[in-house]
Amino acid sequence: xxxxxxxxxxxxxxxxxxxxxxxxxxxxxxxxxxxxxxxxxxxxxxxxxxxxxxxxxxxxxxxxxxxxxxxxxxxxxxxxxxxxxxxxxxxxxxxxxxxxxxxxxxxxxxxxxxxxxxxxxxxxxxxxxxxxxxxxxxxxxxxxxxxxxxxxxxxxxxxxxxxxxxxxxxxxxxxxxxxxxxxxxxxxxxxxxxxxxxxxxxxxxxxxxxxxxxxxxxxxxxxxxxxxxxxxxxxxxxxxxxxxxxxxxxxxxxxxxxxxxxxxxxxxxxxxxxxxxxxxxxxxxxxxxxxxxxxxxxx
Amino acid sequence: xxxxxxxxxxxxxxxxxxxxxxxxxxxxxxxxxxxxxxxxxxxxxxxxxxxxxxxxxxxxxxxxxxxxxxxxxxxxxxxxxxxxxxxxxxxxxxxxxxxxxxxxxxxxxxxxxxxxxxxxxxxxxxxxxxxxxxxxxxxxxxxxxxxxxxxxxxxxxxxxxxxxxxxxxxxxxxxxxxxxxxxxxxxxxxxxxxxxxxxxxxxxxxxxxxxxxxxxxxxxxxxxxxxxxxxxxx
Numbered sequence: 001x002x003x004x005x006x007x008x009x010x011x012x013x014x015x016x017x018x019x020x021x022x023x024x025x026x027x028x029x030x031x032x033x034x035x036x037x038x039x040x041x042x043x044x045x046x047x048x049x050x051x052x053x054x055x056x057x058x059x060x061x062x063x064x065x066x067x068x069x070x071x072x073x074x075x076x077x078x079x080x081x082x083x084x085x086x087x088x089x090x091x092x093x094x095x096x097x098x099x100x101x102x103x104x105x106x107x108x109x110x111x112x113x114x115x116x117x118x119x120x121x122x123x124x125x126x127x128x129x130x131x132x133x134x135x136x137x138x139x140x141x142x143x144x145x146x147x148x149x150x151x152x153x154x155x156x157x158x159x160x161x162x163x164x165x166x167x168x169x170x171x172x173x174x175x176x177x178x179x180x181x182x183x184x185x186x187x188x189x190x191x192x193x194x195x196x197x198x199x200x201x202x203x204x205x206x207x208x209x210x211x212x213x214x215x216x217x218x219x220x221x222x223x224x225x226x227x228x229x230x231x232x233x234x235x236x237x238x239x240x241x242x243x244x245x246x247x248x249x250x251x252x253x254x255x256x257x258x259x260x261x262x263x264x265x266x267x268x269x270x271x272x273x274x275x276x277x278x279x280x281x282x283x284x285x286x287x288x289x290x291x292x293x294x295x296x297x298x299x
Numbered sequence: 300x301x302x303x304x305x306x307x308x309x310x311x312x313x314x315x316x317x318x319x320x321x322x323x324x325x326x327x328x329x330x331x332x333x334x335x336x337x338x339x340x341x342x343x344x345x346x347x348x349x350x351x352x353x354x355x356x357x358x359x360x361x362x363x364x365x366x367x368x369x370x371x372x373x374x375x376x377x378x379x380x381x382x383x384x385x386x387x388x389x390x391x392x393x394x395x396x397x398x399x400x401x402x403x404x405x406x407x408x409x410x411x412x413x414x415x416x417x418x419x420x421x422x423x424x425x426x427x428x429x430x431x432x433x434x435x436x437x438x439x440x441x442x443x444x445x446x447x448x449x450x451x452x453x454x455x456x457x458x459x460x461x462x463x464x465x466x467x468x469x470x471x472x473x474x475x476x477x478x479x480x481x482x483x484x485x486x487x488x489x490x491x492x493x494x495x496x497x498x499x500x501x502x503x504x505x506x507x508x509x510x511x512x513x514x515x516x517x518x519x520x521x522x523x524x525x526x527x528x529x530x531x532x533x
Binding site: 031251252253256258271272273275276277285286287288290291292 | 338339340341358360361377379380395396398399414415416417418419436437438455456
């Protein structure tokens, strides 16, 4: 059991307190698991640089060594770290897989995300614990997805927390509730195409699967539709790109997912209790996503 | 004499306190209990065993009204999964959309959802009546054993799958019948029942293309001659 949520402003020019929305939506979803909590936040994109979010060893010279690794690849700015979470912006035009390798050659590091606009923040514990470890509530952005986890099939640690970045594809992330029972087969197939995986978590494969489809030129709609056939098991998931959010539910509708929208925004969650923390209006009438149904909202 | 509680602000109490207050009010003979700010919280008004009228002004979460016996519950908003699960008698009316498993395993009473519901609506019903003003999702009426389900809108795949007994009426499109669920002839008694039950919720039964679904009874007893039917069902 896990809790999912998403928030999107429909107007492409609109940015607002999506970090706060995630905090408010994730807090009541803690009953669906507090092993870990995380968010993927999308701010105003910048074409000239990428933002990195990196998990580092909290003590020692790791931040300095990560800085050296980054500085060797491009101009580094906006560098900061809170405990085990490092954030930096880098002017870089090369391959993101190579950049990820450069950073992860520093021991005790893991790249959470690289994106023009996306930043992934995650840690063990509930929404408040993560806010204390790596503040995200004040983030202003266009959209965001969030996850609270009850681990059932892989480790309870930061690396196996959601959201997962579809490495090395910039700005694509996924949150998932369920089990992908053909995970090993799917992963082997994607690994055979050259894609790499940072964890043994089945949800990471969804992110890479969708990103691979998008890279081949598929639309988000087609990628979502294909996933309902290609993924076995139970799932409700949200995938986010710089353009918007897509959702899908397995053909047996075994995991909950509801959505509601008005002219201004789209709200998605495992349970209505999360929606009501950010939208009091009774005009918003949530509806459950059907069995095997997919939906997407682009800005 | 105990103070009669007729209004409860859910935002000021834990779920346990709310449910205890409802039961105290019911025991004190309060005929009407109104609850504000439920904010889609789970497990509200469960196991109320008296004919008290309980009104929620706002959405409720999962399992609202579960295991109740005689209460009359009104939700002015949506509800989450499994509204009225295992209802024994009484009624629940939801003026909004519902989640999955609405009216699951009810033994009696009446569950009404004005809008759409999700997958497995009315699963394993053992009596009572479920009325849905909109459409129902995948595998609704699965393993129904007794009772009546009325769906004014469309029915998702697998409607009435492996039902033993009971009746399902669908006014809209049926995407696919479930295993051993068959269409039966709609008679005068059926039309009278639809008119009466839907009329109770101010819905005119005349504007629909009603289909009556019942068990084909081929799965009641195993027969090696019906191997294909069993294989499809399992």
